[in-house]
Amino acid sequence: METSFLAAVNVSILAMAVIFTVLTVLIFTIQGLVKLIPYQAPPPAPSRRQTASSAGDDQDNHAAVITAVLAMHMGKSPNEFRIVNISQR
Amino acid sequence: METSFLAAVNVSILAMAVIFTVLTVLIFTIQGLVKLIPYQAPPPAPSRRQTASSAGDDQDNHAAVITAVLAMHMGKSPNEFRIVNISQR
Amino acid sequence: METSFLAAVNVSILAMAVIFTVLTVLIFTIQGLVKLIPYQAPPPAPSRRQTASSAGDDQDNHAAVITAVLAMHMGKSPNEFRIVNISQR
Amino acid sequence: MEFSFGASASKILTTTGFSSLESGHIIMILVSCVLVYLAIWKKFEPLLLLPMGFGCLLANIPMSMMAYTDSGGLLNFFYQGITHEILPPLIFLGVGALTDFGPLLANPTTLLLGAAAQVGVYVTLIGAVLLGFNMHEASAIGIIGGADGPTSIFIASKLAPHLLAPIAVAAYSYMSLVPLIQPPIMKLLTTEKERKIKMAQLKPISQTVKILFPVVVTIVCCLMLPGVTPLLGMLMLGNLFRESGVTARLHETAETHLINIVTILLALAVGSSMTASSFLRLETLKIIALGLLAFCIATIGGMVFGKIMCKMTGGRVNPLIGSAGVSAVPMAARVSQKVGADADPSNFLLMHAMGPNVAGVIGSAVAAGVFISLFGDTVPEPHAAIADAIGTIEPGAKAAIAQVVEAIQQNH
Amino acid sequence: MEFSFGASASKILTTTGFSSLESGHIIMILVSCVLVYLAIWKKFEPLLLLPMGFGCLLANIPMSMMAYTDSGGLLNFFYQGITHEILPPLIFLGVGALTDFGPLLANPTTLLLGAAAQVGVYVTLIGAVLLGFNMHEASAIGIIGGADGPTSIFIASKLAPHLLAPIAVAAYSYMSLVPLIQPPIMKLLTTEKERKIKMAQLKPISQTVKILFPVVVTIVCCLMLPGVTPLLGMLMLGNLFRESGVTARLHETAETHLINIVTILLALAVGSSMTASSFLRLETLKIIALGLLAFCIATIGGMVFGKIMCKMTGGRVNPLIGSAGVSAVPMAARVSQKVGADADPSNFLLMHAMGPNVAGVIGSAVAAGVFISLFGDTVPEPHAAIADAIGTIEPGAKAAIAQVVEAIQQNH
Amino acid sequence: MEFSFGASASKILTTTGFSSLESGHIIMILVSCVLVYLAIWKKFEPLLLLPMGFGCLLANIPMSMMAYTDSGGLLNFFYQGITHEILPPLIFLGVGALTDFGPLLANPTTLLLGAAAQVGVYVTLIGAVLLGFNMHEASAIGIIGGADGPTSIFIASKLAPHLLAPIAVAAYSYMSLVPLIQPPIMKLLTTEKERKIKMAQLKPISQTVKILFPVVVTIVCCLMLPGVTPLLGMLMLGNLFRESGVTARLHETAETHLINIVTILLALAVGSSMTASSFLRLETLKIIALGLLAFCIATIGGMVFGKIMCKMTGGRVNPLIGSAGVSAVPMAARVSQKVGADADPSNFLLMHAMGPNVAGVIGSAVAAGVFISLFGDTVPEPHAAIADAIGTIEPGAKAAIAQVVEAIQQNH
């Protein structure tokens, strides 16, 4: 009992040391990464509301995707219905 | 042929007896269960139309889910479009 | 090297011959099929715009499907919301 | 190896399928085309018969290594899922997830209709014995009358694997033919007045009972007939996923993509067992005849018991729901509805027929359990342990290993 | 074989489950019902505990051949997926696909909270040794404190497969009990003032970093502790599917139907290992007690380190997020949020607690890696190669093969 | 075992990956990062190359037991799906479910373009032989020119498994590079006038023909070249699921979650075969060079035949659709569209190019069939039966069993 208890304590101390070592290495790696590659706010998208044409373009794309998805679900041709009303923020 | 025919008849009678026994036990068990735990009508849900605030809340939730789903389909950020027009019954 | 090169050339010529043979057989089979079973335009579907009731019917179907899909995503009962605004083309 | 033009050409010619094409192959390819035709244009259980027919087509292309006996071939791997009884229980998991036992719980005595329809199983068994099949084979053939594909495949693979192909084909074909087979029998056995009986609305069932039901069925039935646990247990687990309300994810997967994947594998595997040597036999014709008998007798059994229930309840049970006891969910229930509505268009029997319909699934699982109790090897043979472990081993190799073991024992 | 009525009837009677029903079976069936009850009505990790409890039910129906040791039985096949360490990594693939490591990346020092919570693993290990378990068993028990089901199952199946059932049950049960276990400890160890600390908003993280993170973790952690590669590697691959933005199809499958299918198989397999002989032992009670200890100490470990971080940052870290380091995602983070909001309703700790929460997953995977390094057989034993290859073989057959090989060697 | 602090620490140190890290591992980890980079940021077939690269990463972490040769390791299990030729056919099932053969049926002569593009396979084969590869290896390398991932993996695993990794990487990489490789060749071989040719609209095809097509292809092609049945048969079954209209459930599963699951397993398995010893060889460079040659020659083959068809039809065929015959669906067809639109913006070749594009898939499957006829072991070797049955067995164990059998035979 005595020896196995000591063994368990040994293993535990060692393991905690390894865990902290590994995770500390990981922390520094992540901090390095985050510093190297900082977050960049995406360029402000041109206000979509105003530029009707581009918004329309995008809306068409979205509508196409949704149409396809719904068509899949309905097992019908995408030609048979039309999506309206996705407003762009 | 004679013996195998008799064997088949024996097996058949026995098997039908077992089946009726098993299923009768099951019937009594179910009847017991149904008697023990009778059906209770769910309490009437509060009418949603009136409580505008909660409806708005819910609508927001729905819109969020749909937005997420569409975002997934479009491979775009959910910030780029907005769902309108889910009317609550 | 010499023999293996010749072997490779032999194999190549033979294989191309087999490929063209197999695919030519396939071409003739397809051409036969297409001739035997010509395309027939489906009978003109009754114009949907005019017959408002049938259009409404269809829209109901679509709405039901979408409702079910959304209900699945929201983990809610389909009775709790309503789809509007799928315009038929 | 030589790669002269002549040698290569002759190699290709001798390895075409034509070089070893036999009349058996051609007939089986035609059979496979018939199955595909029935699946697509007659809508005969297409989810099963289409891949099954296509598997048969692949298996009968000579030298394609796609028959179920071609060790190392693709369909042989799928076939392991039948041999080891893995695929049918997984199908039943999905079936349970798709099944609403509510109508059965609202009217539990309809379980007896599901029991009565099993008479088709036993009359067929006796018939099969009279036609010269042994007891194991006759049992596997009889279970066609259970009108449940996975149960038939499970029992056939356990008791008479050499008859798997015709049994599976017969089971699924007749299930599709239920709308043709049953109505004449139903009309013959009932009066116009009986067919017009309207049944009282089913009483609602507490969700708690719906949740407890699968657990109770598993305990009651599996304790009495342990052999059917893989089938019935998985059926009930699937239903528990459905009713518990806390495992929506698992429920959705079990009833859609999991059952679909398993269906593809199972149907291809069954198809791969439709080789000329296993299918083009007199036995196949006998099985197809017996299968029809099984469905007819099962329908009669259900109808007769339906009439008894009608009498005993003082005319509150429409005997037409008895025929739904054969299972073949949900076709048989729809047939009850239709025949009832033919007599009186305002008669709605569908929900009432769903009770015996799902009872039929439990009934034939129980019937399967009886067969396993009687004929199954619940205790594995002592020395086959090695052979079992390496399940994919072919007979030749099995013999070799047995020889090794024996030789050692002699040397000791 | 005889088929007289009497002989058949006696065959059926002797093959009912009742004929060999023992008290152990009955107790385990009750245990299984308790698990199903907890899963459905108490919502204890229902996705796992429901099929696990049902698997236990099936395994304890006598002669059903559904226990994990019944070679050739259905659940024995699923159990191979645990023995061969296939299912837990696939679960982790789905977990990775479901996990957003953003909060961890925004505040990487919270990884230390995930490390500190592992103290529960080691205190429990020491406790287990004191209660008489050997080192391998104690390690497997200790990892319950990691509060990660798949990690616990992975380590248990590797180091102490005979304890798999109680360890899995304890792990998932206590994960469900986190909302009850943690709050008293959290309140005991913090002052009202500490609980009211509001944390600064997390800074946004570049998508590139989110993509690089799984690759970096794999390289860094797996190089140091190769044994954990199957678990951690698959976790990170799932996350890469999620963040890369180019594998939406694979991401969706990994986080839905693939993880669902694997969950069904895994939970049934674990349930099938809950037999009377493996579960109704004093050890099970010890493990359940030790598991509770593990969760408590893990919570304390996280809290104490949280307080240290609070001090070192001059009060900018709310120590309540420390308890989330035990993992049990996302319950532990919600507990942090709730206890914080109890002190000050305007305090939103959820996102801050998600950092240590997902760090806890990595932390216990690393702890598992240490155990595998110390006790795992990374180099397979030389002569076990044959036995390994035919993995489904049962002990008797293994002995037979060993005997064969030995006999040959003596004859030479 | 000793658990003193020193002994434990040394055990951990000796079991880190660093202790046996070799330059080969480091280089392969870099290679894996390049693959992941190409998949994510260059969108090179990310569904395949991302998990493939990640599998390579895992396999090259020393002592992680994730290489394809590590018996009992996770990826070794997945690799069995390649060894036993299970995964590529299942991928093809999904590809068939995703493919519309309509454009091919509307213009069946485009099958000849799919045939002509196979010239890339054979020129490469000859080149490979000249570079010192043997006939089997050369065939597996040549098939890169077929521009079909699953076909390449299928043939490589059958004829030259030791070259699987570089062949798969080359095949998928060049498929992604089709938009860079093809246009210059296409412009070189056509005149401005030819590129401006507008093609007549495709005539509509009866749904019945679309349904019969997969059955007919299976019968015709597989009878002539039975070895390709697993690939071509499953491709056609998937297409039958799609076109039959009665198996929507199976179709949806085959084209989504089933193909996704199989893709994950397949790509990880291929990645696990990218070990230093199998990849860092002169042969890899040769294969990469030959692969580029294969794609270029295939493009030329298609273009030349396109020009012939243009001449023979009196200028009604735009030769640009010839290059689509290499398959690489749908990229090559898009390239045809783009190059055509560059010459005349009102020229829409996409649908016309889809014909040869899907014909290319059939074409390379047929080419694969020829190789299997010539070099495949359609008849398994007699004594390998045991070894086959226990497929996961490693070479050492195989030898042991052989030894056992031999010893017995001598003792007799």
Ligand code: NA
């Ligand atoms: Na039935």
Ligand code: NA
């Ligand atoms: Na943890």
Ligand code: NA
């Ligand atoms: Na091609």
